[in-house]
Amino acid sequence: MNLNNLQDLQRELKDFGFNPKVTDELEKNMKALPGHFTLKDQLPGDKGIVDMTLHFHKSGQSDNYAFNKFEVTAGKVPPTIENQHYMVISADKEKPDKFLVKNFESPNEALDFFKKQKGTSELAVGESAEVKQNLASMKDGKLNYVNPDFRQAYFSPAVSQTFYIKDGKGYSATQAANLVQDRTVYRTDMMTKEGDPYKAWVRLDFDTKKDDYGNHKFKQFHHPTYGFDMEKTLNAFKIKELAEPEKKAELIRAFNNGDRVAVTAIGKDGKEAKVMAEVVPRYGKLNFFSEKGAMMKREQFTKTVAVETSQNRSQSQNKAQQQSQSRGIR
Known part of the structure; x- marks a missing residue:
């Protein structure tokens, strides 16, 4: 077993956000030098567990292994309680x-x-x-x-997708879990076929036929040309955490990652409510959910209607031209 290779893979798994137990199991599996092995990981989902299967392949020329893909499955089967x-x-x-x-x-x-x-x-x-x-x-x-x-x-059929790793780049464990739960993530390291960098919001396209490998295609909303403005979207709502710069920055990082985030929203009556929120870039909106996952009316938390209406109009004008289908995402 190549110890440098082990360290590199352990660092890579940590950077991609997999649980520490996966890193611990990596060394045990590499010692036997199999041609291929898999490791399992899990993340909590909105309606059930999100399962992940990580694939490791041994080089044909050395004892080095490469982590080149992981499969993600989100179902609605609830997790068990302790000892069950x-x-x-x-x-x-x-x-x-x-x-x-x-x-x-x-x-x-x-x-x-x-x-x-x-x-x-x-x-x-x-x-x-x-x-x-x-x-x-x-x-x-x-x-x-x-x-x-x-x-x-x-x-309810489970949603599955295979995510590929190339040159150490790809979707993190959390981003992948969010994508299979029909959320959108922000990528700053996208590359065109010609090698030109760009930024985009990305989601899985559940409305079209899967590709030949059984995967959903990716749909991109290029930034900033698509027109989604995070600041304007958030500022249209009365959210307590936005008043503190550090908490606001933390919220934006989580929204960029595709997370559904716990926030304190203030209703029209001035009362605070603990709710969950997630951004929907394709519609230029912020969705709110109860702690049990039920959709809530966003209008009860808005400052004004004008900001949202203006942005939605801009989205409608740009949508047909700026939306593009992803190919060769890294």
């Missing part, structure tokens, strides 16, 4: 009076595994096969029950 896990319980074909139990750290993987079963199986969550809650079941490969509280998670 998801499990798939299946009939043992060789021993009819016994059953097989497979435990999962990932809710998305548990659901996917259950849906692929051909026999009699049960998807459950709990401390063990003896202490559990039944979420779904099937007999002879046919679904015959889904817990009413689990139906939305079961029947």
Whole structure:
């Protein structure tokens, strides 16, 4: 194992924002010198866990490894509470009076595994096969029950995307998690095919057909030509944190990253409300959500209507010409 290569990869994983446990597992996997291996990571999502699978490939000429892509999946299966896990319980074909139990750290993987079963199986969550809650079941490969509280998670398809790393550049773990949750991130290190740098807001295009590799295409909103103005957008609302320069800068960094951020918004009645907010550059707006994720009317937090109306008019005029489809994003 090349120790310099290990250090470089550990630094790269840290820069991309993956959890420290991934860095710890990296060395264990590299010691055996396999041709390829994967590491798992997770981030909390709005409606469930966001799973990440990182791929590492060994060079054909040396013992060096390269981290060149990671797959991200966002579903609506809720995370477990402490001491519980998801499990798939299946009939043992060789021993009819016994059953097989497979435990999962990932809710998305548990659901996917259950849906692929051909026999009699049960998807459950709990401390063990003896202490559990039944979420779904099937007999002879046919679904015959889904817990009413689990139906939305079961029947809502997960969103998956592969993100590629090139020359140490690409989307961070948090940015990727935000993108698969239909949010927009700001990139300052974009490059045209001709090698010219530019800046753009980027989101996944869920309205068009996936590419030949099963990935959603990227849609770009070039900055500043598209016309989205972060300052004007934020200043149209009564947000307490904007009054303090440090907190305002922190908010802008988070919004640029695609985060849904906790803010203190002030309503028309002058009362403060703890809400979540995220920017929507393609419409030049700021969306507000309750702490439980329900959409809220932004008008109740606006200073004036004129600022937003003016900006939206500008967006409409520029949208057709300035919006472009991304190719070869780095």
